Amino acid sequence: MTKPAYKRVLLKLSGEALMGDDAFGINRATIERMVADVAEVAKLGVELAIVIGGGNIFRGVAPGAQGMDRATADYMGMLATVMNSLALADAMRQIGITARVMSAIGIEQVVEPYVRPKALQYLEEGKVVVFAAGTGNPFFTTDTAAALRGSEIGAEIVLKATKVDGVYSADPKKEAGATLYSSITFDEAIAKHLQVMDATAFALCRDQKLPIKVFSIVKPGALKRVVMGEDEGTLVHV
Numbered sequence: 489m490t491k492p493a494y495k496r497v498l499l500k501l502s503g504e505a506l507m508g509d510d511a512f513g514i515n516r517a518t519i520e521r522m523v524a525d526v527a528e529v530a531k532l533g534v535e536l537a538i539v540i541g542g543g544n545i546f547r548g549v550a551p552g553a554q555g556m557d558r559a560t561a562d563y564m565g566m567l568a569t570v571m572n573s574l575a576l577a578d579a580m581r582q583i584g585i586t587a588r589v590m591s592a593i594g595i596e597q598v599v600e601p602y603v604r605p606k607a608l609q610y611l612e613e614g615k616v617v618v619f620a621a622g623t624g625n626p627f628f629t630t631d632t633a634a635a636l637r638g639s640e641i642g643a644e645i646v647l648k649a650t651k652v653d654g655v656y657s658a659d660p661k662k663e664a665g666a667t668l669y670s671s672i673t674f675d676e677a678i679a680k681h682l683q684v685m686d687a688t689a690f691a692l693c694r695d696q697k698l699p700i701k702v703f704s705i706v707k708p709g710a711l712k713r714v715v716m717g718e719d720e721g722t723l724v725h726v
């Protein structure tokens with residue numbers, strides 16, 4: 489049997505994708521499907537850390553937050569990621585995967601705080617670690633949290649599972665003629681202002697020489713293909 493291409497990965501799951509076809513919140517069938525994909529990869533023996541977004545519940549820059557103090561709105565967004573993390577860990581528990589949620593903001597009665605050595609220990613024990621509350625700071629995104637935690641835990645790659653199947657020359661949801669890259673450098677992605685990830689996340693990964701793979705969260709089997717090193721999505725590299 490061929491072996492996975494990576495030993496330790498940081499998976500960024502889109503918060504917005506958790507809605508499925510609903511207008512808001514967590515769609516049960518969608519989270520179960522996502523977790524089944526995660527389980528498949530965990531069973532390969534890959535050490536898996538997850539950062540999940542919060543856009544399905546609240547986003548600091550969403551129209552619904554207009555008129556609010558930005559930092560306050562961002563803290564609400566971070567709390568939304570805590571809810572998603574709890575839902576994700578619970579869905580994993582239901583199918584027999586041990587997961588630990590660690591929060592970047594103090595909320596001890598609900599989840600344990602993020603402590604790097606503890607996270608590393610969990611990973612070595614084969615537990616899935618879910619990093620909640622993003623970076624713990626307003627004015628950042630969970631993509632940046634993925635870049636940060638990925639660097640901290642020594643992940644070999646950040647896997648960004650999102651609504652599109654890779655990085656395009658322009659936003660494929662707005663420009664029908666946009667073309668898909670199979671690979672692109674960080675500098676090119678930043679220079680072209682490609683919005684699939686924010687520039688802070690790209691810059692951090694570039695400086696740490698931490699590659700990113702962008703792929704579809706809705707395409708069946710895509711996560712496993714990525715982990716097996718097969719041709720899938722777009723590789724963003726130094």
Ligand SMILES: Nc1ncnc2c1ncn2[C@@H]1O[C@H](COP(=O)(O)OP(=O)(O)O)[C@@H](O)[C@H]1O
Pocket residue numbers: 501502503504505541543631649650651652654655656657658659660661682683684685
């Ligand atoms: N050049 C591009 N290539 C791919 N997607 C892009 C690009 N520019 C903008 N996008 C948009 O970025 C979105 C993914 O980013 P984001 O909103 O951060 O998603 P997530 O919820 O996964 O964090 C895609 O749904 C796509 O519409």
Ligand SMILES: O=c1ccn([C@@H]2O[C@H](COP(=O)(O)OP(=O)(O)O)[C@@H](O)[C@H]2O)c(=O)[nH]1
Pocket residue numbers: 501502503504505540541542543544546547548549561562563564565566568569621622623624625626627628629630631632633
């Ligand atoms: O380090 C962080 C991570 C997230 N957020 C807030 O949490 C929201 C939800 O995260 P994100 O938009 O990245 O989620 P996704 O795009 O994956 O749904 C963001 O809009 C921000 O308001 C933040 O302030 N700091």
